[in-house]
Amino acid sequence: MAGLSGSPDASASRAEGFPYRAAHLSLSGWGRFAVEAGPAYRPETWRAVEAAVRSAPEPTLALRGLGRSYGDSALNGAGAVVLTERLDRILAFDPEGRTLTCEAGTSLARLLAFLLPRGFFLPVVPGTRFVTVGGALAADVHGKNHHVDGTIGRHVEELTLLLSSGETLRCSPRENAEAFDATIGGMGLTGVILSARLALLPVETPWVRVVKRRGRCLEEVLARLEEEESLSRYSVAWIDGLARGRALGRGVLMRGDHVLAAELPRGKAVRGSLPEKPGPNVPFEAPSALLSPLTISAFDALYYAAGRDSTGLSGPASFFFPLDALGSWNRLYGRRGFVQYQALLPRETAAEGCRRILEEISRERAASFLAVLKTTGPEGRGVLSFPKPGVTLGLDVPNVGERLRPLARRLDEILLALGGRLYLAKDALTDAATLASMYPRLPEFLAVKRRLDPNGRFSSSQARRLGLAEGR
Numbered sequence: 001m002a003g004l005s006g007s008p009d010a011s012a013s014r015a016e017g018f019p020y021r022a023a024h025l026s027l028s029g030w031g032r033f034a035v036e037a038g039p040a041y042r043p044e045t046w047r048a049v050e051a052a053v054r055s056a057p058e059p060t061l062a063l064r065g066l067g068r069s070y071g072d073s074a075l076n077g078a079g080a081v082v083l084t085e086r087l088d089r090i091l092a093f094d095p096e097g098r099t100l101t102c103e104a105g106t107s108l109a110r111l112l113a114f115l116l117p118r119g120f121f122l123p124v125v126p127g128t129r130f131v132t133v134g135g136a137l138a139a140d141v142h143g144k145n146h147h148v149d150g151t152i153g154r155h156v157e158e159l160t161l162l163l164s165s166g167e168t169l170r171c172s173p174r175e176n177a178e179a180f181d182a183t184i185g186g187m188g189l190t191g192v193i194l195s196a197r198l199a200l201l202p203v204e205t206p207w208v209r210v211v212k213r214r215g216r217c218l219e220e221v222l223a224r225l226e227e228e229e230s231l232s233r234y235s236v237a238w239i240d241g242l243a244r245g246r247a248l249g250r251g252v253l254m255r256g257d258h259v260l261a262a263e264l265p266r267g268k269a270v271r272g273s274l275p276e277k278p279g280p281n282v283p284f285e286a287p288s289a290l291l292s293p294l295t296i297s298a299f300d301a302l303y304y305a306a307g308r309d310s311t312g313l314s315g316p317a318s319f320f321f322p323l324d325a326l327g328s329w330n331r332l333y334g335r336r337g338f339v340q341y342q343a344l345l346p347r348e349t350a351a352e353g354c355r356r357i358l359e360e361i362s363r364e365r366a367a368s369f370l371a372v373l374k375t376t377g378p379e380g381r382g383v384l385s386f387p388k389p390g391v392t393l394g395l396d397v398p399n400v401g402e403r404l405r406p407l408a409r410r411l412d413e414i415l416l417a418l419g420g421r422l423y424l425a426k427d428a429l430t431d432a433a434t435l436a437s438m439y440p441r442l443p444e445f446l447a448v449k450r451r452l453d454p455n456g457r458f459s460s461s462q463a464r465r466l467g468l469a470e471g472r
């Protein structure tokens with residue numbers, strides 16, 4: 001990666017007056033489905049980011065955090081990519097005011113390793129902590145507590161946004177609110193988020209009390225999710241993506257709450273932390289047979305059998321981030337990669353929509369061993385934010401070659417007919433017309449983007465595919 005740092009590199013080939021050298025990198029989203037090669041910059045200072053934004057010779061720039069979005073939102077085949085991961089300083093911590101300010105390339109893993117021993121947690125975390133604050137805000141991520149706490153955007157007190165003009169804008173719900181609302185969930189297309197001040201959640205211990213309930217079919221799991229969501233701050237259901245017939249959609253509901261110090265059994269530590277780095281890497285690309293429908297249904301059956309109704313204590317890693325135990329687990333899907341289909345359906349159509357999606361995937365034998373159901377609450381401020389009241393179903397779908405696009409098309413049609421929408425952070429395959437039907441506030445987003453970024457400096461492969469960057 002030599003030459004990628006933000007310090008001037010006199011030997012590099014570059015545009016006049018632009019002192020930084022790009023590396024040529026081959027990058028993909030987490031699904032390893034789309035892979036694109038091209039120039040990339042890795043600035044270490046705000047000044048270096050500004051130089052890249054104003055003067056890098058490529059026509060467009062895409063921003064990239066830790067590359068945990070599944071598709072092509074942090075790729076840019078027609079320009080350069082700006083890697084933000086070295087902008088990772090914690091700038092201020094105010095325990096009395098319960099806030100933390102950091103640079104946008106800081107990972108949630110780093111923040112949690114800092115915060116948990118000091119008695120704080122982040123108010124919203126996605127299913128992996130290896131995402132940056134910038135990536136989390138740009139996708140306006142939701143967690144298992146969306147029905148209670150909304151998206152991360154609700155907990156951002158202020159952010160600093162670098163515009164394509166080189167101007168730095170302070171944005172919050174009160175100041176430059178229009179830019180704030182377009183940036184939260186705006187997939188990096190309004191400017192570079194340089195830093196953010198986040199509100200924190202005080203927790204007395206790192207432990208979570210977890211209640212598990214099994215549901216024998218989709219309807220039972222959905223009913224349990226709806227009945228029990230008000231009983232806990234966090235709730236989620238894992239469902240068996242391969243069960244068929246009467247067992248279709250069977251699964252395990254898990255709900256949880258932070259444990260108070262007074263409730264902690266003897267022998268459990270009141271303070272704890274979370275490792276800042278992922279678990280051991282999958283050392284090879286899996287042969288396709290490893291994740292065949294047979295092996296996945298065996299795994300799912302075991303998981304279902306182990307998920308008997310129970311109550312117990314869980315550490316924060318296994319409750320919030322079970323997948324982080326294995327680094328680069330995305331390699332398990334082999335060389336061809338996979339996509340994630342995350343759909344949100346209004347509550348009235350959720351049972352029908354989830355059933356039809358599961359049936360389509362099962363008919364294609366597109367085995368999915370990770371199907372997750374969550375209920376969602378009211379919409380937040382982000383103009384392009386994903387969550388609205390309903391139920392979301394997320395499934396990993398292996399790349400089944402030429403059958404993949406027609407399958408994704410059929411799933412989109414189900415969603416469109418039932419008033420649903422797709423999540424941009426997971427999308428890899430949909431088209432502009434479909435997206436426009438799912439996001440009625442898209443024209444509003446495009447108008448703000450035009451004002452903040454009149455020459456379309458910020459783009460991505462996804463933005464071009466979906467008409468989010470108007471041609472660039």
Ligand SMILES: Cc1cc2nc3c(=O)[nH]c(=O)nc-3n(C[C@H](O)[C@H](O)[C@H](O)COP(=O)(O)OP(=O)(O)OC[C@H]3O[C@@H](n4cnc5c(N)ncnc54)[C@H](O)[C@@H]3O)c2cc1C
Binds near residue numbers: 139188426
């Ligand atoms: C295992 C796993 C579980 C997940 N679970 C959830 C979940 O429960 N809930 C959920 O909501 N999401 C979930 N996600 C998705 C993930 O939270 C988002 O894709 C998030 O955006 C990834 O952050 P990142 O730093 O890796 O960003 P990247 O993937 O690198 O980029 C994502 C987007 O953010 C933009 N961006 C990055 N940095 C900046 C910046 N500094 N300024 C402006 N824009 C920027 C990029 O341009 C891109 O559009 C999960 C992903 C994985 C792999």
